[in-house]
Amino acid sequence: MGSVVIAFSGGVDSSFLLKTAKHILGDSVIAVTGDSEVFPSRELNESRRVARFLCAGHRIVKTRELENKNFAANPPDRCYYCKKELFSSLKKIAAQRKIAFIADGLNTDDLKDFRPGTIAAKEFGVRHPLQEAGLTKKDIRLLSRTMGLPTWNKPSFACLAGRFPYGRMLNREGIRRVNRAEEFLMKKGVSQCRIRVYGELIRIEVEPADFSLFLKDKERNCIVKYLKKLGYTYVTLDLQGYRTGSMNEILGKEITGAATRN
Numbered sequence: 001m002g003s004v005v006i007a008f009s010g011g012v013d014s015s016f017l018l019k020t021a022k023h024i025l026g027d028s029v030i031a032v033t034g035d036s037e038v039f040p041s042r043e044l045n046e047s048r049r050v051a052r053f054l055c056a057g058h059r060i061v062k063t064r065e066l067e068n069k070n071f072a073a074n075p076p077d078r079c080y081y082c083k084k085e086l087f088s089s090l091k092k093i094a095a096q097r098k099i100a101f102i103a104d105g106l107n108t109d110d111l112k113d114f115r116p117g118t119i120a121a122k123e124f125g126v127r128h129p130l131q132e133a134g135l136t137k138k139d140i141r142l143l144s145r146t147m148g149l150p151t152w153n154k155p156s157f158a159c160l161a162g163r164f165p166y167g168r169m170l171n172r173e174g175i176r177r178v179n180r181a182e183e184f185l186m187k188k189g190v191s192q193c194r195i196r197v198y199g200e201l202i203r204i205e206v207e208p209a210d211f212s213l214f215l216k217d218k219e220r221n222c223i224v225k226y227l228k229k230l231g232y233t234y235v236t237l238d239l240q241g242y243r244t245g246s247m248n249e250i251l252g253k254e255i256t257g258a259a260t261r262n
Contacts, residue, residue, distance in 0.1 A: 001127070003028035003099040005090050008058070009039075010047030012137070013105030015054070015151040016144045017130060021103070022056050031056050032093060034063040034086045037175050038159040042183060050151060061089045065161075072170045076116070076251055078161060083117035087124040103127045109137045114248045155192040162247055164197050177230050184226055188213060192242045200233035205242040 004021055008014045008031035021029045033047040044060070051058035063085045065071045071081035090102045104121065106128040121128070130140065144152035161170055163178045174197065181195045181202070190213065194205040206213075214220050214237050227235050238246075 001025070001101045001103075001129075003097075004030075004101045004103050004127075005094045005097075005099050006031045007086060007090060007102070007104040007126070008033050008047060008051065009105070009157075010043055010050045010151070011105070011157060012144060012151050012154050013107055013130060013140055015050050015105075015149055016140045016147075017103065017105045018051070018056055019054055019144075019147060019149060021129075022054055027057070028099070029056065030093070030097065030099070031058045032090055033058070033060050034089065035060050036063045036082075036159070037066055037172055038082070038161045038170075040157060040160060040179055040182070042186070043157055053150060059093065061093075063089065066170060066172060066175075071161075074161065074164060074166055074168055074170050076114075076166050077119075078166070079115065079117040079159075080120050082159065082161070083120035084123070087120055087126055090126075091124055101125075101127050103129055106131050107135050107137055107140060113245060114251065156244065158244075162245070163195055165247060166251070181227055181230055181232075185223070188219070188223070194242060194246070196238075196247065197232075200231075201236065202227065202232045202234070203236050203238050205238045205240075205246065208241040211237070211241075 003025060006014060006018050006021060006029065008018055010033065014031075018029070018031050031051050033044065035044055048058065048060075065082050065085050068081050068085065071078055071085075087102065093099070094102055102124060104126055106115075106118070107130040111131070141152050160175050160178055164170060164174065178195050178197055182193050185193045185204070185206070190206050190210050192207050196203040196205065214223065224235050
């Protein structure tokens with residue numbers, strides 16, 4: 001590929017991609033992270049830390065998804081508008097630096113998921129080297145561990161917009177509040193967490209192994225008190241536990257299938 005701009009979140013996949021690209025292409029690689037209100041603040045800091053660890057060139061660009069009415073309306077194809085905003089910034093950087101390609105960290109497992117953002121990737125000519133190499137998430141974690149990457153066992157994460165049901169308008173206050181709620185539970189020792197918001201009610205998704213935290217009176221009372229202080233009236237625990245993309249469970253197969261095919 002010669003030179004590449006990498007859409008870099010600091011997660012498992014993009015960190016492995018950056019490490020590999022850096023090894024092969026040296027200084028002809030730059031990582032770019034979008035500083036967005038829907039990107040968890042803890043992950044922005046993590047992206048800086050991982051880029052430094054890899055001695056990679058790293059830029060942070062401000063993205064403003066919430067100013068786009070199509071994104072803020074929170075339709076099922078919301079991710080298309082988010083990725084379009086990010087890839088637009090990456091394309092400008094690539095043009096300024098005369099870099100040949102834009103790439104992201106999608107892997108073969110992502111082909112099974114509902115990802116409207118892949119449509120935007122196609123429009124901007126974004127390459128998916130991990131998919132092209134036939135790598136699964138399990139492969140990437142194993143290779144990352146072998147290479148000594150600190151992200152090899154990092155929990156997956158997703159933008160905060162995915163915490164709200166499709167069709168419910170997104171706003172800055174709601175995004176900030178859910179970010180604070182998840183930060184609080186992470187500090188309590190929860191390994192993986194999603195706060196799904198339904199107006200005044202929230203549904204907490206954590207790994208079943210972490211259910212015990214919520215069964216201890218002192219901890220449960222502390223958690224409920226804090227979350228109610230944030231403005232949530234009803235606090236519930238999802239007995240199915242954490243799962244990727246649970247907000248997509250209400251979508252028809254014809255919608256998810258169309259986005260996957262595209």
